[in-house]
Amino acid sequence: MDRMTMQERFDHLVWRVEEARIKRSEHHIVKIVAVSKYTDEKNIRLLYDLGQRAFAESKVQSLRERVEKLEDLPIEWHYIGRLQKNKINHLIRANPFLMQSLDSVELAQAMQKRLLEHGVRMECLMQINSSKEENKAGVVPERAIETYFEIKESCPNIRLRGVMTIGAYVEDESVIRKSFETTYSIFEKLKEDGANICSMGMSRDFELAIECGSNMIRIGSLLFE
Numbered sequence: 001m002d003r004m005t006m007q008e009r010f011d012h013l014v015w016r017v018e019e020a021r022i023k024r025s026e027h028h029i030v031k032i033v034a035v036s037k038y039t040d041e042k043n044i045r046l047l048y049d050l051g052q053r054a055f056a057e058s059k060v061q062s063l064r065e066r067v068e069k070l071e072d073l074p075i076e077w078h079y080i081g082r083l084q085k086n087k088i089n090h091l092i093r094a095n096p097f098l099m100q101s102l103d104s105v106e107l108a109q110a111m112q113k114r115l116l117e118h119g120v121r122m123e124c125l126m127q128i129n130s131s132k133e134e135n136k137a138g139v140v141p142e143r144a145i146e147t148y149f150e151i152k153e154s155c156p157n158i159r160l161r162g163v164m165t166i167g168a169y170v171e172d173e174s175v176i177r178k179s180f181e182t183t184y185s186i187f188e189k190l191k192e193d194g195a196n197i198c199s200m201g202m203s204r205d206f207e208l209a210i211e212c213g214s215n216m217i218r219i220g221s222l223l224f225e
């Protein structure tokens with residue numbers, strides 16, 4: 001992609017986010033995480049050069065490669081994919097700024113064990129399956145609060161900062177809205193416990209997510225495809 005095209009796409013996104021957040025509240029701040037899984041390192045550098053600092057990958061292997069190849073840049077890396085237990089050590093070595101896809105107590109406890117061995121901690125979000133679509137990862141909403149505290153109590157090397165969800169994959173806006181509202185209401189309860197990140201909204205639905213209270217959006221195709 002040339003610089004001009006990237007600049008236009010980025011500016012356009014920033015303005016749309018700006019409009020959506022002001023609609024919610026003047027004081028509502030939304031962080032954009034650029035999902036780079038569709039693109040190459042050249043475009044990541046281009047977007048970084050335009051001011052973007054947070055990037056995300058959904059495969060541990062890609063994350064590791066990119067952390068290494070782009071280590072000259074102070075990028076804040078996020079991990080947003082499903083994590084297999086045999087990849088935990090690789091993820092720990094990549095040392096992401098935020099792991100957003102912690103989707104079960106079992107995974108949390110497997111991570112805890114490895115984190116302890118490495119003597120490190122990891123900042124994480126608990127993923128909620130707010131649309132209850134079968135192919136989606138995450139804790140079901142009904143069990144979200146208790147699971148969050150179970151992870152907190154049994155995994156001292158995991159620092160839970162809030163929740164992440166993927167909106168329902170349907171046309172009907174009211175159904176998508178419902179999945180965001182469900183997640184936000186869980187986040188609100190966890191706020192009392194110090195949770196401060198509610199990551200929801202992707203290219204197709206970020207404005208709706210912001211309207212429902214999201215303060216972190218994950219944007220891939222709108223920037224890179």
Ligand SMILES: *Cc1c(COP(=O)(O)O)cnc(C)c1O
Pocket residue numbers: 035037058080081166202203204218219220221222
């Ligand atoms: C790919 C991906 C995104 C970005 O999706 P776009 O629709 O391309 O913006 C966001 N979140 C997760 C978990 C993803 O896997």
